[in-house]
Amino acid sequence: STSLAVYYQARKRERRAAQYQPRPIELRREEVLSGVTGLIGNTPLIRINSLSDALGVEILGKTEFLNPGGSVKDRVALRMIEDAEKNGLLYPYTGSRIFEGTVGSTGISIATIAVARGYNATIIMPDDVAEEKVKALLALGAEVERVRPASIVDKKQYVNLARRRAIDFGKRSSLDRANSLTDNGSPHLLKSPPSVVISTLSTHATSGADADPRADEDIISKPRGFFADQFENKSNFEAHFDGTGPEIWRQTDGRVDAFVSGAGTGGTIAGVGQYLKSMNEDVIVALADPEGSGLYNKVKYGVMFDRKEAEGTKRRHQVDTVVEGIGINRLTNNIELALPIIDDAFRITDAEAVSMSRYLVHNDGLLLGSSSACNLVACVKLVRQMGWKDGQKIVTILCDSGTRHYSKFWNDEYLHTANIPNDSHIVLDLLDTP
Numbered sequence: 001s002t003s004l005a006v007y008y009q010a011r012k013r014e015r016r017a018a019q020y021q022p023r024p025i026e027l028r029r030e031e032v033l034s035g036v037t038g039l040i041g042n043t044p045l046i047r048i049n050s051l052s053d054a055l056g057v058e059i060l061g062k063t064e065f066l067n068p069g070g071s072v073k074d075r076v077a078l079r080m081i082e083d084a085e086k087n088g089l090l091y092p093y094t095g096s097r098i099f100e101g102t103v104g105s106t107g108i109s110i111a112t113i114a115v116a117r118g119y120n121a122t123i124i125m126p127d128d129v130a131e132e133k134v135k136a137l138l139a140l141g142a143e144v145e146r147v148r149p150a151s152i153v154d155k156k157q158y159v160n161l162a163r164r165r166a167i168d169f170g171k172r173s174s175l176d177r178a179n180s181l182t183d184n185g186s187p188h189l190l191k192s193p194p195s196v197v198i199s200t201l202s203t204h205a206t207s208g209a210d211a212d213p214r215a216d217e218d219i220i221s222k223p224r225g226f227f228a229d230q231f232e233n234k235s236n237f238e239a240h241f242d243g244t245g246p247e248i249w250r251q252t253d254g255r256v257d258a259f260v261s262g263a264g265t266g267g268t269i270a271g272v273g274q275y276l277k278s279m280n281e282d283v284i285v286a287l288a289d290p291e292g293s294g295l296y297n298k299v300k301y302g303v304m305f306d307r308k309e310a311e312g313t314k315r316r317h318q319v320d321t322v323v324e325g326i327g328i329n330r331l332t333n334n335i336e337l338a339l340p341i342i343d344d345a346f347r348i349t350d351a352e353a354v355s356m357s358r359y360l361v362h363n364d365g366l367l368l369g370s371s372s373a374c375n376l377v378a379c380v381k382l383v384r385q386m387g388w389k390d391g392q393k394i395v396t397i398l399c400d401s402g403t404r405h406y407s408k409f410w411n412d413e414y415l416h417t418a419n420i421p422n423d424s425h426i427v428l429d430l431l432d433t434p
């Protein structure tokens, strides 16, 4: 562990330059919350008793599955929509439509908030994700388009398609506007910009936040398309930097030794990690990375792929996967914000995640989704690697509930067909418990 200490010291120096300044914490203490969005965030932190007792440390889980949309993604969806409203990119009750490419959780969160705030939603997702998510989306009135899983360079990849659909919607509503304006004899208004907005770091930085869009009758009366773009949108990072991170700091009285998280868009690990490091740079931030994801190699060796990994890498894009929501093979704005503050990474197999989920349901009564299970396997691996056993505090995210995963991760028949072992000894071996 001397060489580990030297390694962490070096990582600490590297990341100083990239650090973000914390903002004051705003706590909501209303007794009556305003509608469904009032329920988002401020989730409890629980001690995972079985693992904590077995390891002699405190394994603490942030119960994000308690958010009204059922996952950590509610925070991100709310922040992206609020920021878009502030920047004049979305207007409620005008037929405006939010487009997003997602494996499901973000879509459900967007669809939920869209209803509450007067928008429509179109969700593009791969067709191999658990059916439960599609059912929830349809129940919420979202338009759902499912595509074959493909690499991000493919035009039909779900994120690219969501962007495309937003642009088409914008063009259509611009055309509608043009026609209706020509009809009523106001051709000069044809010069209005197309009504699609691609939300990226740069448009956020340059959009006119202080112009009051409500003054513009033309804009309010016409529908707009907004591509939420969770992978590149910095509101994702900020939801965690301003929310999840400060909440964890407060809930642990600033005594937290490590934060462990997987990364899908990277927003959670970047936002929480950067906030905790800004409060105490000795907090260790560790990545839980599933099979087939390139992030593990990026953190460990500075490159996304190596030859040996090529098979596994392909798998995540083209074949059914059992762990949903984490793992990625490309760099995004939110991943870039995370890389400087990630100290270490752990590769988690499907079998380890399955084993952990069954261990937790039997010992703690916690029925969790696949990414939460990956996070907890990584917690155990980190504790073992560090040799911790004296009450150190390790915080992780319980991203969503197992109820969203009955058709795959929690379906023994599916696991059998997919050749993924369901073996309780895997976790017992990790814990060194007979």
Ligand code: PMP
Binding pocket: 071, 073, 103, 104, 105, 106, 262, 263, 264, 265, 266, 267, 268, 269, 324, 325, 326, 369, 371, 372, 399, 400
């Ligand atoms: N778990 C689940 C269930 C998710 O849907 C996601 C988001 N795709 C994550 C974890 C990962 O979070 P992030 O996007 O912040 O990296």
